[in-house]
Amino acid sequence: MAAVKRVGVIGVGEIGRAIVEGLCGGSARPPEILLSPRGARTAAALAERHDNAHVCAGNQEVVDRSEVVVIAVRPQDRTEALTGLRVDRDTVVVNVMAGVGNDDLRGTLATDAPLVRAIPLPAVRERRSITVTCPSHPVADALFERLGGTLPVADEATLNVFSALTATLTSHYWYLATLTEWAAGHGLAAEDADRYLRGLFQGVGRALGDETRSLHQLASDHETPNGINERVRTAWFGPANSAALRQALDDLLDDLT
Numbered sequence: 001m002a003a004v005k006r007v008g009v010i011g012v013g014e015i016g017r018a019i020v021e022g023l024c025g026g027s028a029r030p031p032e033i034l035l036s037p038r039g040a041r042t043a044a045a046l047a048e049r050h051d052n053a054h055v056c057a058g059n060q061e062v063v064d065r066s067e068v069v070v071i072a073v074r075p076q077d078r079t080e081a082l083t084g085l086r087v088d089r090d091t092v093v094v095n096v097m098a099g100v101g102n103d104d105l106r107g108t109l110a111t112d113a114p115l116v117r118a119i120p121l122p123a124v125r126e127r128r129s130i131t132v133t134c135p136s137h138p139v140a141d142a143l144f145e146r147l148g149g150t151l152p153v154a155d156e157a158t159l160n161v162f163s164a165l166t167a168t169l170t171s172h173y174w175y176l177a178t179l180t181e182w183a184a185g186h187g188l189a190a191e192d193a194d195r196y197l198r199g200l201f202q203g204v205g206r207a208l209g210d211e212t213r214s215l216h217q218l219a220s221d222h223e224t225p226n227g228i229n230e231r232v233r234t235a236w237f238g239p240a241n242s243a244a245l246r247q248a249l250d251d252l253l254d255d256l257t
Helices: 014-024 040-049 059-065 075-082 102-109 122-126 138-145 156-166 169-185 190-207 215-221 228-236 239-256
Strands: 006-010 032-035 053-055 068-071 092-095 115-119 131-134 150-152
Touching: 006 014, 006 059, 014 032, 014 040, 014 122, 032 040, 032 059, 040 053, 068 138, 075 102, 092 102, 092 138, 102 115, 115 138, 115 156, 131 138, 131 156, 138 150, 156 239, 169 190
Parallel strands: 006 032, 006 068, 032 053, 068 092, 092 115, 131 150
Antiparallel strands: 115 131
16 A cells, blocks of 8 residues: 555644654655644644644645544544534544544544544654554554554444553653652652652663563562562552552543443
């Protein structure tokens, strides 16, 4: 299949910007990027930085000039941003709005165009993130292969489970921030604790690249029986906290369904 030559992005927030930067980097020849004027300052900055990115006069121009259109507006803004757009059936629409199903989007756009839900993460900027898609579509899947890889799933119920998993991302950052604050409370300079923890957990991230070991095996390999890692894990991440985390994810999944 020939590479997509023109990609439109409606909504240039964090994810929209990451997609643009990922497509504009790397060794492959980048497509032309057509940007919505929504988020004018960000769109203008991207167009200034990348010769292949251009800001359109409006969302209809983005759609008319693109082979693939990525819808990345905030879910609560979708009616205002999308109602009335005319989308040709030959245009592939990629829906990255969290919690917005394809039936919902099709109703808003009133189009027969193929719709694909996707969950790109900020790391697509470095082309290092697996993107879940549903349904599988060769054009959309090829687009995200350029950004780190694609994981097509069979139905939106499965995609919603993956979507719930993404909601744990900021909890990880907050966990590290709490550790930094604890260390500072015990006399460490906050900047030293911050630097140390970033290095420590970047190493954890690299270990995750070893897919020959399960996540439980990785945890076990980093523990000594009755050692300090096991002590903190069993004291803090015990049955009660595990149950609370599962319940929070179950509640979120109910809202996403």
